[in-house]
Amino acid sequence: MSAAQIGAVAGVAIVTVILAVLLRPYSPVYALLASLAGTVVLLAWMLPYAAQTLQWLENVSPYLRQEEFLCLVRAAGIALIAQTAQDLCKDAGMTAMGAKVELAGRCMILLSALPMLRQVVDVWSRLLR
């Protein structure tokens, strides 16, 4: 990612923020929609770079155990999506909803970690047998 590309990302973010701030006094709904559109554009912009990183991680994955690799990548993805949704909720003034999204994200991470935690309990039972 070059300086021009990060400049473009910053430009999109600034334009979105200005648009949202301008629209908020007249129509909070449109301001929120502008904020959402900017977020989606930025995420879509970032997807190819994230794919490259994921591709590199997949190349490294033979050196890792698949269980831990998938679990960590999944957890990072869940955290990213949940945090984005939570921020949008906060922008809309719905902090309670944002907190629920965070809770859901944590639950999802724990659920994705369940196979690993089950293995940990198995090892403990082998150690304490």
Next chain:
Amino acid sequence: MEPTTSMSKQHSPRVRARRLLALLALAAVLTAVCPAFCAEEPDTPPEIQQFLEEPGLSAEEFSSLSLPEMLAMIWESVSGELMAPVKLLGQIGALLLLAAAALTFAPSDRWRQSMELLVVAGCFLLSADSTLTLVQQVSAAISDWRLYLTGFLPIFAGVMVSCGQSAGALVCTGLFFSMASFSAQVICGVAMPLVKVYLALNSAAGISGVSPLQEATQGLIRCVRSLLRGVSVGFATVLSLQSTLAAQSDNLAMRAGGAVLSGSIPVVGAAAQDAMASVLAGLRVVKGSLGFAAIAVLAGAFLPLFVRCLVMRLVLAAGGLLAKALGLTRSGAVLEGASEGVGLCLSFLVFFFMLVVLSTALMIATGTGGFLG
């Protein structure tokens, strides 16, 4: 009546000397044979039996090996031992790097705790198999060495008796064997299970992040170390004291026997005493060789396991350092705790090996004109 009395007066010292020699010989044979009969017949472990029946390398093949071929074989064996820990280090390093990368994706510190839970569990799972295998191998090795001592000590005691060290032989079969068995029992029955509990507690403390659990883990490791220290101090004290006393008692008996032999046989008494001393010197060489053979056998079994434990300890400590350098403190604590657990196994292994080696060396040194003889 008079000739008979004079004859009995003439022959009585010779007869007495013969009877004394016969009694000494009988006592020596009985003392040498009895421990061998009294000792429990050990069952050969199945792996050793299989190795004896189907050796990986026959004597002919071994004798036909050239030096480069032998070095290549040794390197292959050593690299086989080292590959698994190096692979483990690679896996731990890759997991930690991936975790650090994933934490950069995590948008805020609030997600850090959830994600570090996964990393801690991953590090524990990666290291658990190797650590558990190592603990079992150390336990099995100490049990095998105790079994080996069961077979070896009666033979060694027999040779010691034939060298005139009956009190030393009693120390060997009685005190040394009892203490070695006791130490092995304490290590395998108490200390190793405590090490396993420590490993489980350490991982639980790392995953949960609860500080009382971490304090309990530290308390447990202090307890295991104290146990090892107590056993080693007790063994060293009792064995050195008993060996010294036994050596003095044997030396006194040998000097008294020599004086009786030279005094009771009129002409050739001194020559017989010198001949006996030569025979004893030869037997002491046999005793020394036998002791060193036992040490060599145990060293052959000890060294690979020692290297494996040492490398594993270094690998886990390096993983802990890497984790802390990447800011994953809980993962670092779990890896360093596992390294401490492997260090405890290493301590037990070295303790039992040194126990056997020092005791055997002490028994070789006593009665040979060395510092105790």
